[in-house]
Amino acid sequence: MELKQFLELFNPLPGNHYIQITDKIDDTTLALQKIIEDVDGEFHLALYTEEQPQIPQELSNAKIQIIPNLANPFRALPRDHDMVIFKDVLFRHKNPDQLLRITYTTLANTANVIIMQKKGTMDIEATKELLEKFEFRAPNEIDILEEFDLVMAKKMHMWGNGL
Numbered sequence: 001m002e003l004k005q006f007l008e009l010f011n012p013l014p015g016n017h018y019i020q021i022t023d024k025i026d027d028t029t030l031a032l033q034k035i036i037e038d039v040d041g042e043f044h045l046a047l048y049t050e051e052q053p054q055i056p057q058e059l060s061n062a063k064i065q066i067i068p069n070l071a072n073p074f075r076a077l078p079r080d081h082d083m084v085i086f087k088d089v090l091f092r093h094k095n096p097d098q099l100l101r102i103t104y105t106t107l108a109n110t111a112n113v114i115i116m117q118k119k120g121t122m123d124i125e126a127t128k129e130l131l132e133k134f135e136f137r138a139p140n141e142i143d144i145l146e147e148f149d150l151v152m153a154k155k156m157h158m159w160g161n162g163l
Contacts, residue, residue, distance in 0.1 A: 003031045005144040009114070009152065010083065012039045019044035019106070021074050021099070022087040028116070030058050032085065037061060044081070046074035048089055073098050076106035087116040087148070100134040107155045116148040127151045 006028065012018065018036045020029055025047070033043040043062045047053060050068055065075060071094040076084075084103045090096050103113050113136055115127055128139040128151060136153035144150065 002146070003027060006150075007031055007035060009142065009144075010035055012036050012041055012082070014039045014041065016041040016082040017044060017080055018042075018083040018085065019046060019074075019076060019081050020085045020087060021046040021048070021089050022085075023048045023089055023092075025053065025056065025059070026087075028085075028087060030056065033059055033062055041082075044076070046076075048093075070094055073102055076102060078105050079108050081106045082108055082111045083114070084111075085114045085116065088118060090115055091117065091122065096130075097134075100130070100136075104134055104136070104155060110154060110156060112152055112154050114150060114152045116145070116150050119147055119149055122149045122151070124149060124151060128153075 012035055016036060016039060018032055018041065020032055022029065029045065036043045045059065045062050045064045046067060047064060048067045048070055055064065067074060070092055084107060090099060093099055107113065124141050131139040131151065131153040137156045139151055139153035142150045142152055
């Protein structure tokens with residue numbers, strides 16, 4: 001997978017916190033962990049899996065929560081994250097609205113959310129509308145990964161939910 005363009009979406013600052021919510025650890029997980037570790041930030045991983053996963057050594061400093069089924073929410077503190085990245089989980093979850101509410105709450109102001117799904121499995125326009133419904137602004141489709149469709153939006157300060 002070509003990650004160079006994907007990583008250009010991110011501009012981590014010292015002390016930033018990123019969280020990836022996914023069902024498997026892959027190159028995107030390891031790349032995100034590396035760029036956030038390089039700025040002395042914190043990488044959080046919410047891993048939806050029923051099995052005990054093999055955690056690569058590169059993730060030894062990550063804060064990992066294992067979530068056994070797609071009915072449970074991930075946990076995140078309010079305004080604790082500068083980026084939330086969903087990969088192949090949001091639309092398979094039993095309650096995607098709940099996940100987006102948690103996302104809005106955990107994001108700092110002007111922070112971003114990214115939704116990645118295996119190519120061809122996400123309705124891009126419906127995803128943009130869903131993000132707007134939850135007060136995320138400027139949703140854009142970004143075509144930079146061969147294997148994934150990607151939509152990115154921003155939580156704006158003093159908009160919508162007033163958080």
